[in-house]
Amino acid sequence: MAYSDKVIDHYTNPRNIGTLDKSSESVGTGLVGAPECGDVMRLQIQVSDEGVIEDAKFKTFGCGSAIASSSLATEWLKGKSVDEALEIDNMEIVEELALPPVKIHCSVLAEDAIKAAINDYRVKKGLEPLEAEKSIH
Amino acid sequence: MQLPIYLDNNSTTKCDPRVFEAMTPYFLKDYGNAASRSHAYGWKTEEGVDYAREQIAKIIGANSKEIIFTSGATESNNLALKGVYEMYAAKGNHFITVSTEHKAILDACKHLEKLGAEVTYLPVAENGLITIEQIQEAIKPNTVLVSVMYANNELGVIQPIREIGALCKEKGILFHTDATQAVGKIPVSVIDDNIDLLSFTAHKMYGPKGVGALYVRRKNPRVKVTAQIDGGGHERGMRSGTLNVPGIVGFGKACEIAMAEMDTDAARLSKMRDKLENALLQLEEAYVNGTKEHRLPHTTNISFKYVEGEGLMMGIKDVAVSSGSACTSASLEPSYVLKNLGLDDELAHSSIRFGLGRFTTDEEIDFTIKCVTDAVNKLRDMSPLWEMFKEGIDLKSIEWTEH
Incomplete structure (x- = not known):
């Protein structure tokens, strides 16, 4: 299967690989997927007092499309407010990376990772976790 | 080459x-x-x-x-x-x-x-x-x-x-x-x-x-x-x-x-295969799947733990191999052969089959060793599972979100 140029670019030069201090009050961590499914994403956000995502990091175990989806997600998250970040839809990732149908689950996983990281941050701040929207995958 | x-x-x-x-x-x-x-x-x-x-x-x-x-x-x-x-x-x-x-x-x-x-x-x-x-x-x-x-x-x-x-x-x-x-x-x-x-x-x-x-x-x-x-x-x-x-x-x-060349081919290929295999086993958490004793001279199947097979294949696009991972298929099921060995799914997802042949050269083996080693190291650097393994976290203790 041929990968799009953008997937190859993110795979070859992934943005924002790394780890943030998950015990920090201002860091939200989302860990989604499962090793037996061949995809695990960990996405972390660091949020300022004003509620702006200052930094985002990821590590992903998965195929090129999974790596590219999470890399792209961290790029988009930086500078957004938490509320804006919640608006990111997996289909935007599919479009941007030109993912084929068999790889749509990679984008779904990236969206799940964003939501999981935000929820982790919300819980730390004493807020209610958001009801997870049931994605079909 | x-x-x-x-x-x-x-x-x-x-x-x-x-x-x-x-x-x-x-x-x-x-x-x-x-x-x-x-x-x-x-x-x-x-x-x-x-x-x-x-x-x-x-x-x-x-x-x-x-x-x-x-x-x-x-x-x-x-x-x-x-x-x-x-x-x-x-x-x-x-x-x-x-x-x-x-x-x-x-x-x-x-x-x-x-x-x-x-x-x-x-x-x-x-x-x-x-x-x-x-x-x-x-x-x-x-x-x-x-x-x-x-x-x-x-x-x-x-x-x-x-x-x-x-x-x-x-x-x-x-x-x-x-x-x-x-x-x-x-x-x-x-x-x-x-x-x-x-x-x-x-x-x-x-x-x-x-x-x-x-x-x-x-x-x-x-x-x-x-x-x-x-x-x-x-x-x-x-x-x-x-x-x-x-x-x-x-x-x-x-x-x-x-018939005429089987013996010389087999001797040459098993030497090259062993060189490739031994070099790749230098990587941490790399395992050969199946017995090494009763085996074809030109084949080896290796799992690189904490690295996903398809991602790895993309990283070694200059080497044409097969993976036990089937992330491309809708089922996401890894190879049934590897699963039948009792391998964890994650190891089955991490496997690569190397099949050498009559036209394989030493130069190609050297290139492959370097290419695969670099790719495994790179992917492990970005693998959350590798990080957890290094921190001593038992992956089985984590409640994964199946999808």
Whole structure:
């Protein structure tokens, strides 16, 4: 299967690989997927007092499309407010990376990772976790 | 050095130029139908087929009359299983096979189960092998056929064929082996191994695609299979259809070359394979799948833990290999062969099969070692599982969100 140029670019030069201090009050961590499914994403956000995502990091175990989806997600998250970040839809990732149908689950996983990281941050701040929207995958 | 490097020789091989050359006259000059008895075009091609049949029979120690030409090993396997089922229905309906067989065997068995066959699928041990005791215990009064592959396509492990053949002979049960990966690579003898039916194909041994054969024993015992393709009654009535003459001639030539060069090829390739394997095992948490003792000389299957196979293949795009991961398929199921070894799914997802071949060079092996090592290290740097492993976190203790 041929990968799009953008997937190859993110795979070859992934943005924002790394780890943030998950015990920090201002860091939200989302860990989604499962090793037996061949995809695990960990996405972390660091949020300022004003509620702006200052930094985002990821590590992903998965195929090129999974790596590219999470890399792209961290790029988009930086500078957004938490509320804006919640608006990111997996289909935007599919479009941007030109993912084929068999790889749509990679984008779904990236969206799940964003939501999981935000929820982790919300819980730390004493807020209610958001009801997870049931994605079909 | 031409990129990508081809290390997927268990999948198919390049046609040897000597084979290609032997085939060309049969496309352009001697294009007659081998069944045409009335003119020189037919005689000429029949002569070519007869000669090839001898070359092909020789490589497995058979008589040329025992070779039935087919379109490939998949068809040979289907003909063997379905043909025996129909022909020997009066004797019994129980087949014994192995869970790591090729899909051509497993799916043909499933088809026969729907028609009333009873099939025992033997599990393999962690090393990929079955034992003779397992076969012994599975045999029942209504057992008519045991079908065990000679060497596994994903792992290269070689089953105890000789012992199984001897047991089947003693019990009066037919023995079929899918020897697709073995013929031309290691010595195979239908006499010494007491094989009654054997499937093989040209394109795994530097011959052309689209031509294979089924060996059907003619003496002690005389074996017959019911034809699955009806028509002009070619191939002693067991497989109708105009013979693929250029393919058959190429198949013959490929067998002749393989017989002459098998020993030197095997010695050279096992040395290169061992070099590749040992270098890659220098990486932490890298494991060889299947036994290293009873194995084809040119194959190794390695899991790189905490790295996903498809992601790894993308990182080594200059090396053409196969992965046990099937992330591309809708099912997301990793290789059933690796799962049958008892491997965790994550290890099965992390596996790469390297299949060396006649045209593999030392330079290519060196390049592959560097390429794979770099890619594994890079992907581990971005793998959350690797980080957890390094922190001593047991991955089994985590509640994963299945998707």
